[in-house]
Amino acid sequence: MSALPQGLTEFIAHAGWADAAIAPLPGDASFRRYFRLTRAGETAMLMHAPPPHEDPAPFLHVAHWLNGHGMRGPAILAQDSAQGWVLTEDFGNDRMRDWLDDHPADELAAYTAAVDAMADLHRLPPGPFAPYDLAVYQREAALLTEWYCPAQGLEVDAASYADAWDEVLAPLLARQQPGVTVLRDYHAENIMLLGGKPDAPQGLIDFQDALVGHPAYDLVSLLQDARRDVSEALEAAMLAHYCKAAAIEDDAFLADYARLGAQRNAKIVGIFTRLDRRDGKPKYLAMIPRVWAALERDLAHPALAPVARWFDANIPESLRAANGAFAA
Structure with missing residues (x-):
């Protein structure tokens, strides 16, 4: 496993997922990184979109709007936009x-x-x-x-x-x-x-x-x-x-x-x-x-x-x- 981004363990601890197993997931064409957190049969998705290359604020803005209008963006479980962290509902593996x-x-x-x-x-x-x-x-x-x-x-x-x-x-x-x-x-x-x-x-x-x-x-x-x-x-x-x-x-x-x-x-x-x-x-x-x-x-x-x-x-x-x- 490549090194975990600085601040990850502190963020998930604050979000109530301190004891979760952390599995990195394949990335896309951006600077974002993704991780799946698992604990006691429960999972969540962690996105790291670090400034200055990324900014999670637009993602959060759109997600809240979609979810507020009956569409299915992932639920937001925790966030720290300044440091680029967002914890969301896990949609699973069925792309x-x-x-x-x-x-x-x-x-x-x-x-x-x-x-x-x-x-x-x-x-x-x-x-x-x-x-x-x-x-x-x-x-x-x-x-x-x-x-x-x-x-x-x-x-x-x-x-x-x-x-x-x-x-x-x-x-x-x-x-x-x-x-x-x-x-x-x-x-x-x-x-x-x-x-x-x-x-x-x-x-x-x-x-x-x-x-x-x-x-x-x-x-x-x-x-x-x-x-x-x-x-x-x-x-x-x-x-x-x-x-x-x-x-x-x-x-x-x-x-x-x-x-x-x-x-x-x-x-x-x-x-x-x-x-x-x-x-x-x-x-x-x-x-x-x-x-x-x-x-x-x-x-x-x-x-x-x-x-x-x-x-x-x-x-x-x-x-x-x-x-x-x-x-x-």
Whole structure:
């Protein structure tokens, strides 16, 4: 076991878990660390999100809002935001991703439940979070030109890239008013199946970056998953299921789904490149072809024409044919 963070034993003692066994858990792409505490058949999750790299306050803010509105974020058992400590309810080990790896026949049931949870969230008034506005969309989309293009040795026209996104996103902005709570990383690795079955209630995690924006965004996160293959047939079926649940009948929603799909996938390609080049985490490069393939599908929608023209002019066909992969 690697060394425990300073202050851990003092925090759990103050929280009433001094006698618990401590087991570190695999981390994610951030500076956060996670531990499972166990005592007398009872468990809890300990998150360390240490300043200055992390701040648990946004996680706590969103968790309290979700739980106060009937959604299932983990209950907060103890906290010390200044030192980066949060003790929460343990949702167990049944991540949707892991469950489907072992039970692939349950895929339709699990995704239907996940889409239903999104529909429930979107029926609520938007939370007290910052807006997912054009400046945020642009900052995220720019990660592709800031990180991916230089890493591939490409000199591109970043100004016209931003102009293309302005044109593509403008029609969407009015349609995301008053908006819904957008968790921003809603996918099979961040959904817990609390009842140990595919149609169990959805336990939500990794939602600290929530904003108020468009209802299609989290559907893109779920159905164009960077970490797991989702067939185009399942994607189409779940989009139709959501539209029925939300009483959406116009084509504008599907156009906005493609807009946000392209924006999110461009962002992820940039983030995964940054994780390799800046943070020394090369494992994310292997996911870029999956993300790039989804990006190409989104770019084929007529609503993306200005951005698609930019890609045609700036990204070589040979690289696109390789689904954006880096040379071995």
